[in-house]
Amino acid sequence: MNKEDILKMAQSEKRDEMELHIKDKSMTWSYLVMVIVAGLFSFFKSLHGFPIADLTATVSASVGTTLAYRYAKLKDKQDLFFAIVMFIIALISTIYFFIGY
Numbered sequence: 001m002n003k004e005d006i007l008k009m010a011q012s013e014k015r016d017e018m019e020l021h022i023k024d025k026s027m028t029w030s031y032l033v034m035v036i037v038a039g040l041f042s043f044f045k046s047l048h049g050f051p052i053a054d055l056t057a058t059v060s061a062s063v064g065t066t067l068a069y070r071y072a073k074l075k076d077k078q079d080l081f082f083a084i085v086m087f088i089i090a091l092i093s094t095i096y097f098f099i100g101y
Contacts, residue, residue: 031066035059051100057093060086 038059042052064086071079 027066031063034062051097053093053097057090057097060090060093064090 038055042055045052045055064083067079067083067086070076071083
């Protein structure tokens with residue numbers, strides 16, 4: 001390998017790392033917007049007497065999945081704890097949705 005090949009390879013790796021960082025940030029923003037919008041919809045649905053279990057289950061399952069994946073890769077116990085909490089909330093909300101509360 002000559003000097004130019006090594007430089008091209010290093011630049012390519014840096015580009016790949018930057019793309020992964022951008023994709024990760026975009027998912028973070030996506031989840032943030034999803035939670036905010038679902039919160040607004042839930043607020044207005046509850047004001048008008050409609051059940052909000054469907055939105056709660058959807059958002060909780062989504063956030064729980066993200067945290068469970070993060071725990072699987074990084075082994076941070078805080079991620080595991082909150083993943084379990086979110087899955088419990090998703091399960092309870094799903095049950096409420098199907099029994100009609």
